[in-house]
Amino acid sequence: MASQPTTAERISLLERMLMMRRFEEEVLRVAQTHAYVGRQHLHIGHEATGAAVASVLTPEDLFHTTHRNHGYLIARGADPGRALAEIMGRKDGLNGGRGGPWHLCDREAGFQSTSAMVGGSVGLAIGAAFAMKKQKKKAIGVAHFGDGTLDEGICFEAFNMASIFELPVLFLCENNAKEGQRPSSMLAAKALRDLPAALQIETVVVDGRDADDVRAAATDAVARIRTTGKPVFLQAQLERWPGSHQLKPEFPTGVTDLTLAWEEGRIEGKHADWTRAHDGIRLYAKKLVAEKATSKEEILALDRKVIARIEAARAFAEASPFPAPSTATDLAFA
């Protein structure tokens, strides 16, 4: 079983989550104020899961993510200035402006690719795991994806191959399907975990809102993958953030106000339920204060520090020029 995190580790987890949230809020502001051509598939509401999983990986672990990738890049230490520059199509972006918001890639932070083809990450991550196994490395492959990805046939094929070839891969499924609406997935299986389980893959389901729970589950899962060399399917249950699929950039739940962590009476509006019950950042801040791991003042000071870093990232990204049109056909071949 995973050991209890230290207070310092928990505060560092909150800081990571705040970096992810304030970054995505900045992306929305950029989209509101700039001639911006990308779509906003933000990672807001998934931070507890993302930060906790990222915290148990080593920089050598090879990560494959999706259209909803920004949070993982930030959580694993990619430079927020270069990430924002990429989203703005600038020269100093992580991919030199060639990838954009759906495809942030940072090899140094342990990313191999960000594929916006639904199912792309799942197949590629078993390849990363295959290479780690053949090269006798301790590192593992990680596939991040959503519930909707299980609609694609490649998941069946990749799960099966990971299982029969015993590949060290973490299948990290963020389940934000919402009952009652058209969800992001349409699966006859009542529980997503039944699909990999049928192929003899160990499955774990965790409350994706609770950073401590995710951290404990991910620590154990990753340790087992490293020792057994076999895949694990980790499913995080999440509630879709109301702005998770928007065409126009908006803040449906407002700019995050951390004082709502301890002033719950002030939570209001159409999406109050999401903020009250499903915002993992608010819940974690509330918990840390309630358990006296830190104080309100310290949390607000941490948030100010994070906001200052994101503001600096914005300034960096805005100062970066667009790449020269004469470079448009570069990099077709390696």
Added chain:
Amino acid sequence: MTVKTYAEAVVDALTGMLKADPNFHIIGRGILGHGGHEHHAHALQHDFADRFTDPPTSEGATASMGIGAAMAGCRMFVHLGTGSFSLEAFNQLINEAGVAHSMSGGQVRVPVIFHMYHGLRGGGSGQHSLSPQAMFANNAGLKVMQPTCPRDVKGMLRAAIKGNTPVIWVDHAALLGQKGEVPDEDYEIPLGKADVKREGKDVSIVASSRAVLWSLAAADLLAKDGISAEVVDIRSVVPLDEDTITASIRKTGRLVTVDESIQMCSVGSEIAALAAEKAQAQLKAPVARIARAAVPVPFSPPLEKAISPKPEMIAAAAKRLVG
């Protein structure tokens, strides 16, 4: 005649066939994209709820379901999203739909339309910008359609739905808002007929899909310089209307081809080959091909713009040929 948008003309054709044929079914969500024309699709789905199927994100099985149902007596319209996503179903389209009629010795027919949006769209980057028309054309057993105006799409779509051959319908989202006169009654435009969208005598610009709009804009630019350009909208990539295209090339003696495929083995390459085979004697200048640069589509707006064909490029190429 009523002035309608391209999107409304698509709805006209689908409505006509939904009413006429209870065996006609539509699979897919977002047939008119997710922008300003989506409400027309919602209204149609509301009126014919039992004829619409909303599939999971499973392009391969969705295409197969359409193909199998068509073999079993339904007429199917299968929307696959972007051209890039259609590759998830490439096997089904090529190895199943395309071959079934011939491989069964003519016993089986596959009346399916596979609908998708191709091309540069602004920020589509490397995985949402594919123009697969030439890839589909380089196969047997599939027709490939690319109309550009409301009147054409209504008539061609009706003909395609009533036909018995699988059709790849490579639309462009930038066309959905195009307006034009559309006959109110139901009518068919036979598949495989090009249309001269603007007559001219100095140079033929032969184009498909959105590239026709760029070519018409180029013809305006050329007119200012006293050059009279003819714009031929091929409308159908397969079958290709060789007669209309060669007649135009023979008349003007000069050819510029324009399409959004990557130039290697592009639709434009096929038209250039046609000119070499059938109009060599009348050519007064080498052929010029305008296509998309052979590089994964870069996200950054100035880079995407740099690799896109545009009216100025077409006009400049035409001017060089006229000399």
